Amino acid sequence: MKFNNEDKKVIKRILYLFKPYIKKVTLILVCMLISAGISMMIPRISQQLMDRGLLAHNYKLLIIFTLAGLALLLIEQGLGFIETKNRIYLNSIIPYTLSKNAFKHTLRMKMQSLNDTNTAEIMSTIGMDVGNIGRICDSSTFYILSSIFKMVGGFIGLLLIDWRLTLMVVVIVPFRYILVKYIAKKRKQLFEEYLKLNKDFAAFYGDTVSGVKEIKLWGLDRIKIGKFIKGQRELININIKMGLIDKLNEFSETVLFQVIMDVIYIMGAYLVFQNSLTIGELFAFITYSSYVTGPISAILNIGYNFVNIIPSAKRYFDYMDREGEPYGRNRGTESFAGKDSEVVITYEDVSFSYTNEKQILDKVSFEIREGEKVAIVGANGSGKSTIINLLLRFYQPTSGKILLNGIDINSIDLREYRSMISVVSQDMYLFNASIKENITLNTKTNELNIHKAVKECGIDKFIEKLPEKYETVVGKNGTGVSGGEKQKIALARAIIRASKILVLDEATANYDMESEAAVNKFIGKELSRKTAIIISHKPDILKYVSKVIVLENGSIVDIGKHNDLCMRNEQYKKMMEAHETFKDNQAI
Ligand SMILES: Nc1ncnc2c1ncn2[C@@H]1O[C@H](COP(=O)(O)OP(=O)(O)OP(=O)(O)O)[C@@H](O)[C@H]1O
Missing domain, CATH: 3.40.50.300 (P-loop containing nucleotide triphosphate hydrolases)
Structure with missing residues (x-):
């Protein structure tokens, strides 16, 4: 199995997950090494038991070798307990750590990175990827390691008994290698396809469940059920193909192993008849050859096992590499000195775009002084919420700066900064x-x-x-x-x-008229000492505020008091008239 550079980097990162548990990993390896050493001795003891005890009719030696074998077996099993305890610990802690880190990362990821994905997709992807990566510490991986130890020991054992028979065993290896390589390549392709289909299906499922109201309204249920069945069928087909590939792998392993056994029996029996091999040696040889041939498959299967883990790990690490917000003192720099003082918010030539194609804000500049209530008005898509998103540091301006009391908001500790702002949106x-x-x-x-x-x-x-x-x-x-x-x-x-700053983004959009009048009064009077930014087109609110910023296609076209704007700004006047007509129509 060949790994490209990217795969190698991923494997390195997977191995790096074990760094904090290096002592446990070492203990497991030492136990395995000793167990392998003991396994090496057991066939030799069985050989002595047979040749010098059973076949020589020596009862005393037979009992001594039986007890020696039993003692070694008990030690090996005792070591197995220590190894299993530590392995199970790793098997639990690694997926737990991966899940915890992904959960933390999701909550602290930049909005830009989160926007590309829906929640159902994230949950499904992470759950599945963590499960797959976690398999690195299940028993099969450690079995491979212990098999390598056993294989080396077994090979020495074979050579010590008969080099000609050893050669027969070794000749089979390249056949198995070619087969495993082919199977692993096929399995990797299928698994990558499976991951993609699964991701698409999770996205479709999340989207459908979230839009259940629209589906009922527009009678889309049959179309969506059809898509569900199609998606599931594709997944089932891939699962069947992967199952068949696994079976082919098992088939080739079993058949080749049987071929080796048959060759050993035929050749071994010949050597026994020639008196160049004892019966005990033949059986010891058979046991050693199982140490060698079993691991040949397992070792060649290392790549085969990684085939499933690598695509998941790649996707997990890609997700974890998405940029996070600068939490923590060391990254968010200083504590905000002016916490108890007045706050002045300044937008200085702020431009912004979510994607390279479209400029959303173009050199927006304004100032909000302590206690001021400032409204932002503009047509749909003119960039009002984007101005707020930048203030909340969900996104960074592409150029220009936002200052709080003259300090760039990016240099203030993020947690502390956000605690200064309360937001109510629709x-x-x-x-x-x-x-x-x-x-x-x-x-x-x-x-x-x-x-x-x-x-x-x-x-x-x-x-x-x-x-x-x-x-x-x-x-x-x-x-x-x-x-x-x-x-x-x-x-x-x-x-x-x-908090000192209140952001109301269409905050009373769903209020009835009575509640709205009461809340407007409250905003105007009770919150008099708060600095507030209000996105609203309601004249009842706009006439309370200190100034109104009029936005058009991401640029500020006017700033002034409501009454002044009604007199001098045609576009603003039209907006207010449109609102009044809308209100009258609603009342009818
Ligand atoms: N996360 C995003 N990724 C890409 N484009 C976005 C994103 N959010 C908003 N936009 C685009 O940015 C533009 C401004 O959006 P914004 O929400 O700031 O407008 P708005 O004035 O608040 O609109 P509305 O009155 O409809 O709430 C729109 O064209 C919108 O499609």
């Missing part, structure tokens, strides 16, 4: 936990604060009516509550956090 995620947990997000807050925040968001009456009140579980992503209730819970979450 697609906030609610965890499958109680309303209380969703509001506090596991931070320690007294009940009074929770009740106050809940009242300010106008969701207090709704919660009081629930059978389990604050302990009511909202269901996966808040399926048990309405869109408006969900947004109110998210707003309460932001209020509890008490």
Whole structure:
């Protein structure tokens, strides 16, 4: 089995996983080495037992050799216990570490890297890849290692008994080598195909389950079921092909082994009849040859075993190599000095694109002073949420800078930086936990604060009516509550956090008119000391804010107070009129 450079790098990284457990690996190897040494002695003792004990009618020697054999066997089995205990430990700890690292990495990965993949795909890929890589420490890998030791010992044993018979055994090796190489190549191709199909299927499955509402609405169920069956059939076909290849491997191994045995019996019997070999030696030879031929397959199969592991490991390491966010003091540099002081946010000529093809923001510059409430308006796709994504450091500007009190936000410790900002958007995620947990997000807050925040968001009456009140579980992503209730819970979450900067991205989009009026009043008055960035087209909110930034195709075309913009900016005026018409139509 030939490995290319990329495969070799992957194998190196797999082996590197064992570095923290080098003592355990050494202990396993030492136990194996001693066991192999003992295995070497057992056929010789059996030979003596037969030739000098049984065939020579020497009862005393027969008992001595029997006991010696038994003692060696007990030592070998005792070592087996130590080896198994440590091997099982590695077998558990390596997949656990791989899963833990992947989980950590997923949570800390850059948004850009996460965007390419859907969650179901990630879960399926990681689960499967970790399982495959974990097989590196199952019994078959260690069996290969112990087989190598046994093979060397067995080969010496064979030579010591008869070199001519040894030659017969060794001649068979190249045949087996050619076969294993061919089979491994085929198996690798099939397995790579299987991984790809499995990945595509997981992506399709996740996408379908997430879009179940649309599927019902548009009557797509039959098409999706058809695709499911097609995907599963392809996977079943590949599985059958892989099973057949495995069987071919087993078949060739069994047949070649039997051929070797038959040759030894025929040749060996001839030598016994010629008196150049004793019966004990013949049986010892047969045992030694099983030490040599068994491992020949196993050793040549090293590549065959790696064939399944390498594609999974490659995919796992590729995933782990995706860029992560700069968590940790050493990377996120200094603690933010102006934590208790006022905050001033400055965008300095910020440009950005998600992909090389399309520029999303073009030299955007503005400033938000302490306590200011600034609104961003613009058509769909003009880049409003992108401005927020950059502020949250989900993405980095392609050029230009965002400053907080004159400091580049990238030089502030990320965890500390994000704790200064609370966000409420229209697609906030609610965890499958109680309303209380969703509001506090596991931070320690007294009940009074929770009740106050809940009242300010106008969701207090709704919660009081629930059978389990604050302990009511909202269901996966808040399926048990309405869109408006969900947004109110998210707003309460932001209020509890008490951070200096509040970001409201269409935060009241799902509110009814009464709740919206109450929350707008609250935003205007109670949050007067907070710095807020608001994405909204609602005049009721826009007239409260200090200034409105008008965005068009990623560029700022105007900045001013709502009333001034209504007078001087035609595009803004049209936007407001359109909103009023939309509201009137909704009221009808
Ligand atoms: N993750 C992404 N990868 C690639 N392109 C993206 C991504 N997110 C947004 N875009 C593109 O960037 C542009 C600006 O998107 P953005 O969400 O900032 O606009 P917006 O003004 O907030 O729009 P809306 O009013 O519809 O929410 C759009 O053309 C959008 O397709």
